[in-house]
Amino acid sequence: MTDELTHIDTNWLRRFRAALRRWHIHGGRDLPWRNCRDPYKVWISEIMLQQTTVAAVKPYFERFLKRFPNVAALAAADEADVLRLWEGLGYYSRARNLRKAAQAIVLIGGEFPATVNELLELPGIGRYTAGAIVSFAFDRAAPIVEANTLRLYSRLLGLHDDPRSTSGQRVLWSFAEKLVPTKSPGEFNQALMDLGATLCTPADPRCDECPVASCCRALAEQAQADIPAAKRRPTITETHEAYVAIESAGRYLIYRRPEGQRWAGLWDFPRFELPSRVKQSGRVGRVIETHQAPVVSLDDSPHPTKLTKTRQLLERRIATDFGPRVTLTERLTQLKHSVTRFRITLDCWLADTNGDSDLTTPHPTAWVAPSEFARYPFSTTGRQFAEMLLSELREPNLFRVVRRHS
Numbered sequence: 001m002t003d004e005l006t007h008i009d010t011n012w013l014r015r016f017r018a019a020l021r022r023w024h025i026h027g028g029r030d031l032p033w034r035n036c037r038d039p040y041k042v043w044i045s046e047i048m049l050q051q052t053t054v055a056a057v058k059p060y061f062e063r064f065l066k067r068f069p070n071v072a073a074l075a076a077a078d079e080a081d082v083l084r085l086w087e088g089l090g091y092y093s094r095a096r097n098l099r100k101a102a103q104a105i106v107l108i109g110g111e112f113p114a115t116v117n118e119l120l121e122l123p124g125i126g127r128y129t130a131g132a133i134v135s136f137a138f139d140r141a142a143p144i145v146e147a148n149t150l151r152l153y154s155r156l157l158g159l160h161d162d163p164r165s166t167s168g169q170r171v172l173w174s175f176a177e178k179l180v181p182t183k184s185p186g187e188f189n190q191a192l193m194d195l196g197a198t199l200c201t202p203a204d205p206r207c208d209e210c211p212v213a214s215c216c217r218a219l220a221e222q223a224q225a226d227i228p229a230a231k232r233r234p235t236i237t238e239t240h241e242a243y244v245a246i247e248s249a250g251r252y253l254i255y256r257r258p259e260g261q262r263w264a265g266l267w268d269f270p271r272f273e274l275p276s277r278v279k280q281s282g283r284v285g286r287v288i289e290t291h292q293a294p295v296v297s298l299d300d301s302p303h304p305t306k307l308t309k310t311r312q313l314l315e316r317r318i319a320t321d322f323g324p325r326v327t328l329t330e331r332l333t334q335l336k337h338s339v340t341r342f343r344i345t346l347d348c349w350l351a352d353t354n355g356d357s358d359l360t361t362p363h364p365t366a367w368v369a370p371s372e373f374a375r376y377p378f379s380t381t382g383r384q385f386a387e388m389l390l391s392e393l394r395e396p397n398l399f400r401v402v403r404r405h406s
C-alpha cells in the first residue's frame with residue numbers, strides 16, 4: 001500500500017516544489033526562531049511547540065533563551081530552575097529531557113549532533129525533532145512529519161486510513177522522504193509546515209488560496225473534511241481530589257513530587273485522591289493539560305457527616321504520608337482541571353499542625369512562607385493554590401468572598 005499510495009511522478013514533484021517555494025516567499029509565518037541556524041535554538045523551539053500553540057510558546061522561548069543561552073548553560077542548570085521556566089507549558093518530562101540531553105551533548109564535547117541518527121540517541125528527541133534540527137539548522141535533507149504536515153500529507157495523498165496508525169505513519173514518512181529536496185531542505189520543510197498551519201487547517205482549509213491545490217487528491221475527491229481520519233478520543237475519567245495547605249508558624253509544607261508520578265520534579269502541596277468520587281464519565285474528550293484551572297464555587301454543601309469523614313480521611317493520610325498530626329480547619333475553595341484523560345475536581349483545604357511539624361516522608365520537603373513560593377517550580381494547580389495563599393495573606397478572606405459570589 002505504501003508504494004502505491006506514495007508513488008510520485010517527477011512532474012508532480014517538480015510542480016509541487018516550485019509552487020510551494022513561490023508561495024512561501026510571501027506566505028510563510030514570521031516566528032522568532034525562523035531562519036535560525038543555531039541547532040540549540042531550533043531544538044528548544046521544537047520541543048516547546050509540541051502540543052502547544054506558537055502564541056503560547058513565544059514568551060517561554062524568549063525567557064528560556066535568556067536564562068539558558070546555550071547547551072553548556074542548560075547542562076549546568078539545576079533541574080528546578082529549568083522546570084520553573086517551563087512552568088505552565090505542561091509535559092514537564094520534556095523540560096527534564098532537555099537538560100539531560102544537554103548534559104549528554106556536553107559529555108561528547110559540546111558539539112551539537114548534526115545527523116538524525118546521532119540526535120535520536122539523545123533523551124526526548126524523536127524522529128520529527130531530529131529531522132527539524134537537521135534540516136532547519138544544518139540545511140541537510142531530512143523528512144519531517146508533525147501535526148501540520150501530517151494533515152497536509154494525508155490530504156495531498158488522499159489517505160483515508162488513520163495517519164497515526166503504524167501503517168499510516170509508514171505511508172507519511174515514506175512520502176515525506178520523497179518530498180524533501182536536497183536544495184534548501186530546511187526552507188522547504190518550513191514551507192510545508194507553514195502551509196499546513198495557515199491554509200490547510202483542520203477545519204475549513206482554504207483550498208481556493210492553496211498554491212498546491214492542483215496536486216491535492218483530497219480536493220479532487222472533495223474529501224478535505226474527512227481527511228485526516230479523526231483521532232480516537234479517550235474516555236474521560238472524573239476524579240475528586242484534595243489539596244491541603246498545612247501551615248506551621250506562617251509557613252506551608254510543600255514537597256518535591258517523586259519520579260514516576262505526574263509532575264515529577266515539581267513542587268506541590270500534599271495532594272490526595274478521594275476515592276469515593278472516582279467515576280468513569282463515559283464522555284470522550286481531548287487529551288489535554290489545562291494551563292489555568294478555573295476557580296469555581298464549592299460545588300455542593302456536602303452533608304456534615306460526609307465532610308467529617310473527608311476531614312478524618314485526609315488527616316489520617318497526612319499523618320501516614322507526611323508525619324504531622326494535623327487538624328483540617330477549612331475547605332477554602334475548589335478548582336477544576338484536566339490532565340491527560342482525567343477531569344479533576346480539586347478541593348483546597350487549610351490545615352493546622354497543632355505544633356507537630358515533624359516530618360516522616362521520604363520526599364524532599366520544605367516549609368515555605370508564601371513570599372518564597374515564587375522560587376519553586378509548581379504544577380499549574382500548585383501555582384494557583386500558592387497564589388491563592390499569597391493573596392489571602394495580602395487580602396484576608398478574598399477567596400471566601402469570591403466563593404460566596406461565584
Ligand code: SF4
Nearest residue numbers: 200205207210213216
Ligand atoms: S487544496 Fe486544500 S486540502 Fe489540499 S493541500 Fe491545499 S488547502 Fe489542503
